[in-house]
Amino acid sequence: MPEITYVRGDATTPLGKGVKIIAHVCNDVGGWGKGFVLALSRRWPEPEADYRRWHRGRSGNDFGLGAVRCVRVEQYVWVANMVGQRGIRTGSKGVPVRYGAIDSALGVLADRAVELGASVHMPRIGCGLAGGTWSRVEPLISERLTSRGIAVTVYDHGD
Template identity: 50%
Template sequence: MKTIEYLKGDATRPASEGNAIIVHICNDIGGGGKGFVMAISGKWKEPEAAYRKWFESKEHFGLGEIQMVQVEEGLWICNMVGQHKTISKSGGKPPIRYDAVEQCLEKLAAEALQRNASVHMPRIGCGLAGAKWEQIEPIIQRTLLKNNIEVYVYDL
């Protein structure tokens, strides 16, 4: 089984050859504007626009769902709905939903295999969403690594 490759650097700049998918966690209330999404939106406008349109349409939108947005040749952003509300709207409880993250990563595994793509991410959910990496890492192992997908995790 593959292992996660930990790198120092910027997750918006995949450090591998070939097709790549950059992953991040979105909330289920159609908003954004804090955390890693700022780096994505600073580089590409399409992922945020697609996410907001998806939210408004309500079509297949909700916890555990993903949206693939191509931003360059061989490069996609995966919007993963793995967070319920935001910390300020959830009564101080962490908004991360581990079961939804797992559902998202299972769907992402199929997308990565179909595109023959590696997966790149910061420590998803461990910032404003309040996740603990010790709980996210095993989910990545059960979903992506189990399917022999290359996974790169970036620390700035």
């Protein structure tokens, strides 16, 4: 079973050969404008455009916590928009991260990665603006992805 590989670098320039999926967590209110999504949008317009269309059409599609949309941005690179955050602010109900939704989304992501024969690349999902803790997210990644033989690389941004 592969372990999670940790590297310093930019998750929008994933390392290695073959098909790669860049996974990240989105909110459930249609907001796209802070955090890792800005780096994605600087590289490719498609993930943001797809996310906004998906959110606008939410009454007739699967948009919501735990849902995933994979968007192809290059011949061998996909971006997985995973809805794992309720709202965008920490408030009376706590931080926006929803671990159950991230867990569900990772299960969908795993199926897609196996189908594509892809490795998965990500920042520390759910732990930035969503307010989550890596000690709660990392076991979900191990259970859903690496336990199925999917190579996962986590990028810590180097300064």
